[in-house]
Amino acid sequence: MEPATVLKRTPFYEFHRAAGARLVDFAGYEMPVRYTGDVREHVAVRTAAGLFDITHMGEFEVRGAGSAEWLDLMVTNHVGGLAVGQALYSPMCRPDGGIVDDLLVYRAAGHHMVVVNAANLAKDFAWLAEHKPPGISLEDKSDATALLAVQGPNAADVLRGHVPDAALELGYYRFTTGALYGVPATISRTGYTGEDGFELYFDPSHATTVWNGLMESGRPHGLELIGLGARDTLRLEMGYMLYGNDIDDTTTPLEAGLGWTVKLAKGEFHGREVMARQKAEGLKRRLVGFQLDGRRVPRHGMRILSAGRSVGAVASGTSSPSLQRPIGMGYVETALAANGTALEIDNGSTPLAARVTARPFYTRGTHHS
Amino acid sequence: MNFPEDVRYTREHEWAREQAGVVTVGITGYATDQLGDVVFVELPEVGRKLEAGKAFGVVEAVKTVSDLYAPLAGEVVEVNGALGDDPAAVNRDPYGAGWMVRIRVAEPQAFAGLLSSTDYAKIVEEQHR
Numbered sequence: 001m002e003p004a005t006v007l008k009r010t011p012f013y014e015f016h017r018a019a020g021a022r023l024v025d026f027a028g029y030e031m032p033v034r035y036t037g038d039v040r041e042h043v044a045v046r047t048a049a050g051l052f053d054i055t056h057m058g059e060f061e062v063r064g065a066g067s068a069e070w071l072d073l074m075v076t077n078h079v080g081g082l083a084v085g086q087a088l089y090s091p092m093c094r095p096d097g098g099i100v101d102d103l104l105v106y107r108a109a110g111h112h113m114v115v116v117n118a119a120n121l122a123k124d125f126a127w128l129a130e131h132k133p134p135g136i137s138l139e140d141k142s143d144a145t146a147l148l149a150v151q152g153p154n155a156a157d158v159l160r161g162h163v164p165d166a167a168l169e170l171g172y173y174r175f176t177t178g179a180l181y182g183v184p185a186t187i188s189r190t191g192y193t194g195e196d197g198f199e200l201y202f203d204p205s206h207a208t209t210v211w212n213g214l215m216e217s218g219r220p221h222g223l224e225l226i227g228l229g230a231r232d233t234l235r236l237e238m239g240y241m242l243y244g245n246d247i248d249d250t251t252t253p254l255e256a257g258l259g260w261t262v263k264l265a266k267g268e269f270h271g272r273e274v275m276a277r278q279k280a281e282g283l284k285r286r287l288v289g290f291q292l293d294g295r296r297v298p299r300h301g302m303r304i305l306s307a308g309r310s311v312g313a314v315a316s317g318t319s320s321p322s323l324q325r326p327i328g329m330g331y332v333e334t335a336l337a338a339n340g341t342a343l344e345i346d347n348g349s350t351p352l353a354a355r356v357t358a359r360p361f362y363t364r365g366t367h368h369s
Numbered sequence: 370m371n372f373p374e375d376v377r378y379t380r381e382h383e384w385a386r387e388q389a390g391v392v393t394v395g396i397t398g399y400a401t402d403q404l405g406d407v408v409f410v411e412l413p414e415v416g417r418k419l420e421a422g423k424a425f426g427v428v429e430a431v432k433t434v435s436d437l438y439a440p441l442a443g444e445v446v447e448v449n450g451a452l453g454d455d456p457a458a459v460n461r462d463p464y465g466a467g468w469m470v471r472i473r474v475a476e477p478q479a480f481a482g483l484l485s486s487t488d489y490a491k492i493v494e495e496q497h498r
Contacts, residue, residue, distance in 0.1 A: 022402065037460070038431040039406045229405060229432050295409035295456065297429050319408040319431050326408075349427075 010055035011146055011207035019225050026228055027118035029056040034227040041230035042321040045193055046365075048222030049152035051214055052231060058121035059145045059201070060114040060128065064136035067112050071105060074131060074270060076253055078263040082107035087173045087190060090261050092124070093271030097252035097278070100127050102241055104190065106175060113141075113186075113201075117243045131270075146204040150214065151197030151234075153366045154221040159198060162217055163187050167198075172367060181206075181213030192231065194238035194365030233318050236327065239289055239359030245300050246287060246315040246329055254278045255331065256287045257359070286337040287315060289329050289359040290345075292352050295319070298328035298345045305344040305351065306336055314345060322362045328354070370399055372490055373464050377483035380492055381422075381438040384464060387480045392441055395468040396428065396459065399493050404430040407459040410437075412448040412469055419443055419472060421479070426469065428459065441479050443472035 007030040016023060021032035032053065035041065044050050062071060071079040077090030087106040091099045101120040106113040116124045125140055132138050150158055156168050164178040167187040175188035183206035191197035202210060214223065232242065239257075241247050247256045254262060254275055262275050292298060298317030303310045317328030328345070336343065341356040376384040382400035386393045401407065409429040419425045419439035426437035448470050452458060459467035474480065484492070 033432075034405055037406050233431060295429070296411075297408060297431070297434065299434065319406075319429075321431075 010053055011204040012053045012055065012211055015211055016053065021225070021227060024228070027056055029118060031056060032225070032227040034229045035225040038227075038229040038233060039321045041224060041226045042233050044222065044224035045152045045195055045226060045230065045234055046322060047153065048224070049150060049154040049158050049218060050224050050226035050230070051218065052149040052151065052226045054149055054199070055145070055147045055204075056118035057147055058116040058118060058124065058140065058142040059147075060116065060125065061139045061141050062112040062114060062136060063110065066133070067136055068107070070133060070136055071112060071114070072266060072269060074128065075103070075105065076263065076269060076271065076275070077261040078266045079105050079107070079112070080266065084109050085174055085176060087175055087188060089173075091247070091253040091258055092127070093253065093269070094249065095270050097271040097274030098249040099243070099247045099251055099253060099256070100124060100249065102243055102247060106186075106188070119244060144203065146202050146207050146210070148200045148210065148214070149191055149197060150200065150223070151191045151193040152195045154223070155195070155197040157221045158214065158218045158223050162213060181210050183209055185210075191367065192240055193234040194360065194362060194367055196366040233321055236316050236318050236329070237320050237322055237360065237362035238365065239329065239361060242316055251287075251331070252278060255283055255285055283334050285312065285331045286334050287329055287331050288337045288356045289327065289361060290343060290354040291323070291357045291361070292326040292328070292345065292354045294352065295326065296347060296350065296352050297326045298347070298352065298354070303346040304330050304332055305346055306332075311336055311343070320361060327361050329359070370490070370493060372397065372486045374486045376464060377480065377485065378489035379438065379440045379483060383438060383440050385440045385480065385483055390473060390477050391446060392443070392472050392474050392480060393468050394440055394470050394472060395463055396437070397489070398463045401460045401463050401467075404428065404433055404435060406431050407456045410452045410456050410459065410469060412452070413445050415445050415448060417445045419445060437469065439472070440483055441472060441474045442476065443474040445470050446473050447471040
């Protein structure tokens with residue numbers, strides 16, 4: 001199959017090729033989906049450390065007086081409550097409560113950085129630009145930003161001696177700036193795996209220095225290269241959202257179980273009215289986690305049944321390497337959202353027995369909270 | 370990528386090894402590379418008649434699901450039950466322990482019509498480019 005357009009490449013592309021990665025089109029980028037094997041890579045992150053190229057993600061810089069107040073109008077979580085050096089996760093919603101994207105907001109000394117999903121980059125930028133008041137500047141820094149994630153219980157050991165000591169003392173969702181293998185970087189204790197770890201932002205011109213540095217200091221700590229395949233199984237074991245699968249323009253944060261990111265008390269924001277109403281009146285449907293017996297894997301879009309009746313659809317599904325069983329998430333009627341509820345997944349041939357389970361599915365992660 | 374020369378191939382990435390009118394069938398190393406870690410294989414019952422080119426089973430990997438296609442018409446005489454507990458054998462040893470079914474072929478001469486290792490390698494190269 002020929003790509004319709006020329007795919008973008010990250011500055012680490014040649015390293016992926018040299019490592020034998022299988023590369024796929026992901027949000028317009030030629031990205032590594034797998035190096036050695038999904039399960040092996042997954043286990044490396046749970047037990048040692050893994051390196052992810054996530055340069056495809058988008059970074060916007062927001063500057064100007066009133067930036068925090070404006071961002072608070074755009075997202076559901078409370079940007080105004082951030083101290084310098086702190087980050088937060090938030091949905092960004094439309095007035096009807098639908099989710100434009102889920103993103104990170106970093107409060108730096110002189111600006112805010114907003115980190116968005118690659119697939120939504122253009123949409124997000126347009127949405128923010130359209131709602132931006134004069135006096136605040138919004139700049140897309142994505143092409144000037146390389147982004148790697150080091151995740152796993154050994155992540156700090158991999159970086160020790162190659163970042164400022166203070167970076168290793170950071171709490172979860174805290175960040176600092178400093179030298180990373182001798183080059184300027186933003187070092188953030190964040191991730192999408194449930195393990196301890198760091199996300200590293202730096203200028204793409206330093207890509208080779210940082211990559212080679214990580215390869216060398218990572219070797220004694222079991223650092224392995226991790227593709228998008230394992231990134232998905234890792235995040236799904238934690239019940240983390242994947243935009244386009246679990247959340248989108250038609251779902252609200254409350255339905256998705258992201259109520260903890262919706263700060264009704266902070267004042268006005270896009271979608272507040274809808275979310276206040278949902279909170280008061282209750283939800284018609286909810287995103288639930290479920291586990292299955294056997295080995296067959298639930299897939300995005302499969303119908304969820306209860307007593308033979310269609311009650312929703314699978315949002316995400318995979319075979320969990322840690323639990324060694326299939327897991328998934330999907331939207332069901334609220335009456336069926338209680339833990340232990342028996343459901344069936346219609347995979348087209350056999351109905352698969354599933355049971356609603358609390359998230360995260362995997363509870364032994366090493367991330368700092 | 371190397372493909373064993375003691376088996377023949379299909380465009381759907383199955384391999385077939387013939388012995389006394391019975392053909393053992395599995396999926397190729399290229400197929401397992403594309404699929405990733407296999408977590409489940411659904412195989413037909415012994416005795417089922419298969420049509421050439423028609424789906425006879427399902428292989429599920431972590432990220433994808435794919436049908437299995439019969440390289441030749443015939444009757445299933447044995448299935449690899451060991452894959453029930455150890456589907457990873459398909460990745461580990463696709464041409465050996467990862468075999469899937471044995472078929473008593475309806476027309477033994479049809480086996481020679483399957484792709485050679487060289488021809489299959491060319492097809493993979495074209496698809497992969």
